[in-house]
Amino acid sequence: MTKVIGIVQVKGGAGRSTVSTNLAGELSKQGRTVLIDCDLPQGTSQSWYAVRQEAGKTAGLTIDTATNHRELVAKVEQHADADYIVLDSPPRIAEMTRAILILADLCLVPVGTSAAELWATGDILELVKEANKVKRVNARLVWTRYRPNTKLAQGLTQEAEKELHLRALNASMGMRVAYMEALGEGLTGADMHDPSARDEVRQLVEEVKLLLKVKP
Numbered sequence: 001m002t003k004v005i006g007i008v009q010v011k012g013g014a015g016r017s018t019v020s021t022n023l024a025g026e027l028s029k030q031g032r033t034v035l036i037d038c039d040l041p042q043g044t045s046q047s048w049y050a051v052r053q054e055a056g057k058t059a060g061l062t063i064d065t066a067t068n069h070r071e072l073v074a075k076v077e078q079h080a081d082a083d084y085i086v087l088d089s090p091p092r093i094a095e096m097t098r099a100i101l102i103l104a105d106l107c108l109v110p111v112g113t114s115a116a117e118l119w120a121t122g123d124i125l126e127l128v129k130e131a132n133k134v135k136r137v138n139a140r141l142v143w144t145r146y147r148p149n150t151k152l153a154q155g156l157t158q159e160a161e162k163e164l165h166l167r168a169l170n171a172s173m174g175m176r177v178a179y180m181e182a183l184g185e186g187l188t189g190a191d192m193h194d195p196s197a198r199d200e201v202r203q204l205v206e207e208v209k210l211l212l213k214v215k216p
């Protein structure tokens, strides 16, 4: 059955497109994957795909777009033969985010590791609570620009669970040039020479599959 993964966050620049492209790029090596860019006209995922296509690396992966929530619902139905659908969302509280929360089997909420970003994430929780009335939403925080072993990072994980009732993935993405470069080159962290980025992306994919109950 198709597994739908939504990457949502109302705060701009949190790392939605980075998480989306890394997941889509890696999952496409394991199953038919569709990346749907719901953040137009910016279209970061769409641009990433275009560069990837030029590099001849799009086997298993297709791109699509959705400009509003109705179109998104139709597109997800249309791609029901895919193994994975990854949804890159816009940075606003909008119908689109609500639709993604309902459509997705798993929602990831990227948060840069700072208190300000965590506070801004509170807004998403209201949407999750609303969406929970329609369908139980399976959501997890994912730390981006993470600095392990800092007091800040550890404190924020506890705060997120206590205040936001939102669990964080064990996998996280550190603050790495490799991710910035990968985004511009149509690649993922796993394709880069940075072994830490490679490990992080593999762990992210494995944890996502575990949460989606995809057999290894």
Ligand SMILES: Nc1ncnc2c1ncn2[C@@H]1O[C@H](COP(=O)(O)OP(=O)(O)OP(=O)(O)O)[C@@H](O)[C@H]1O
Pocket: 011, 012, 013, 014, 015, 016, 017, 018, 019, 039, 042, 044, 091, 144, 145, 146, 173, 174, 175, 176, 177, 179, 180, 181, 183
């Ligand atoms: N873990 C990371 N390490 C280093 N740079 C990162 C990391 N995650 C994201 N970035 C960089 O931060 C910028 C914003 O990331 P990204 O485009 O993924 O966020 P977004 O939430 O999709 O933003 P937007 O609101 O513009 O759609 C990009 O330049 C990206 O390369």
Ligand SMILES: [Mg+2]
Pocket: 016, 017, 018, 039, 044
């Ligand atoms: Mg984006």
